[in-house]
Structure formats: C-alpha cells, structure tokens
Amino acid sequence: MSSATPAMDPREAARKAADPRVAAILEILAETYPDARCALEHENPFQLLIATILSAQCTDKRVNIITRRLFPRLPRPEDYLAISQEELEELIRDCGLYREKARNIRATCRILVERYGGEVPRTLEELIQLPGVGRKTANVVLSNAFGVPAIAVDTHVLRVSNRLGLASSPDPLKTERQLMEAIPRELWSQAHHWLIHHGRNICHARNPACPICPLLRHCPEGQRRLGPGAGAETGAPAGGPAAGGADAERRVVDAPGAAGR
Numbered sequence: 001m002s003s004a005t006p007a008m009d010p011r012e013a014a015r016k017a018a019d020p021r022v023a024a025i026l027e028i029l030a031e032t033y034p035d036a037r038c039a040l041e042h043e044n045p046f047q048l049l050i051a052t053i054l055s056a057q058c059t060d061k062r063v064n065i066i067t068r069r070l071f072p073r074l075p076r077p078e079d080y081l082a083i084s085q086e087e088l089e090e091l092i093r094d095c096g097l098y099r100e101k102a103r104n105i106r107a108t109c110r111i112l113v114e115r116y117g118g119e120v121p122r123t124l125e126e127l128i129q130l131p132g133v134g135r136k137t138a139n140v141v142l143s144n145a146f147g148v149p150a151i152a153v154d155t156h157v158l159r160v161s162n163r164l165g166l167a168s169s170p171d172p173l174k175t176e177r178q179l180m181e182a183i184p185r186e187l188w189s190q191a192h193h194w195l196i197h198h199g200r201n202i203c204h205a206r207n208p209a210c211p212i213c214p215l216l217r218h219c220p221e222g223q224r225r226l227g228p229g230a231g232a233e234t235g236a237p238a239g240g241p242a243a244g245g246a247d248a249e250r251r252v253v254d255a256p257g258a259a260g261r
C-alpha cells in the first residue's frame, strides 16, 4: 500500500493547520514529545493487531509483558487455532477480560486464515469486521503498521483533545472527525501519539497538571481552572505557530517523564 505520507518536519507540518491556535498547540506537542510512538511492542501488523486487541482495559506495559511470551510461541494466526480456547486464556490470563479477548483473538485469526491468507487486511472497513476490533483498534493498526494517516481516539485522546478545544464532543467518532478536520493530514498519526503522551504525563484524568503544562496558554480548560491569562508569563505570543512561542513554553516545563509513557 502506498498511502503512507512521506515524512516531514512535524513543526513545519503543524504550521499548516488552518487555525493558528491549533498550529501552536501542535508545534508545542511536537517539541515536547519528539519520540512519541506506539508503546505496544510489535514486529509486524499481525502482532500489532493482537497486542491492540489485548490492550483494551489493560496497560501497554502489561500487554508487552504478555506478548513477549505469546508472540514467540504463537507467531502466526494459524498457531492460535492450533491451541484451545482454554490454553490461550491461560497465556493471556493476567490481562483484563482475558476470556472475551481469547475468544475474539481466535475468531479473528480464523477469519485472517480463511479470508485473507493469514495476512492482516489494510482497510478500515475490513479491519472493523474482525471480532474484538473496533474503530480505535483499526486506526492504531492502520497508522502504526501500514503508515496510513489515521487518528485513533482512545480515552487519553478524547479527554485531552476536548480539554484543549481541538474537539468538542464526548463521542469518539465525532472527536476523531473534528481532529481530522483541525489537524493537517500528515500529522494525524503523530498527533494521536502526542495526545496520548500528554494525557499520560501531564493532562491526567483526575488532576491535570495545568500549572506545569506547556500548552496552558492555549488551553481553554487550563485557563478555566487557573484563571484567564494563566501561562502568559512566558512572554510567548498567543495563538500563533511561531517557533519562539513553543520554545519559550517548552522551557517553562520540561515535565518530568515527558518523553516516556
């Protein structure tokens, strides 16, 4: 598939956003999380598909622990059909919802073998037909395994993008569409990772660390929590994609663990 977009400087791409405030936010995210990438360990699309199914209501860290013992033993879809449901349950037992996930993984593997020659399909429409694969999982696979621009909306992306005013809906699908509208296409996949990292490191669900957030000056929710004008002391120009703004705000906060997950 050749729908992958050639790599370009994310800061340069951020400046293509139609809304200068969005451009400024993207530029700061690009600078704050230059190494943001998929945290699920995988070597091919099939492994990523299985890891993403396992990741529902389970941390990426735990999924990686499970897949390190799972993938060497069961490298191909056929291998999941050669063992019983109970055996697979045992292998993924320390992952939440393991019975349901084992059922879905085996059913998905059966479809991959019978319909796709053991390969993972490369379209959203085909992926979401697989048991245990919703739109979010499909977008994760499309963007990370096949390089197709996509924004997978998980709980972090939903929360952070709505707080930042990049989206305005509690509905993941509407949020995905609003993000696709606001963010330049070449940044869709990276923006997904940036928002996840920001949600994990700073914009926590219960107690977002607004006072140390590099996006504070551009964030309606942060301004609401801390008062109008909060974050303006950096002297950074508001609402614009100027590099000086991003640099200045980055210096205010190089948040602890900002580059990790």
Ligand code: SF4
Binding pocket: 160, 163, 164, 202, 203, 204, 208, 209, 210, 211, 213, 214, 215, 216, 219, 220, 221, 222, 223
């Ligand atoms: S200012 Fe607060 S609410 Fe806004 S993105 Fe930062 S941590 Fe989240």
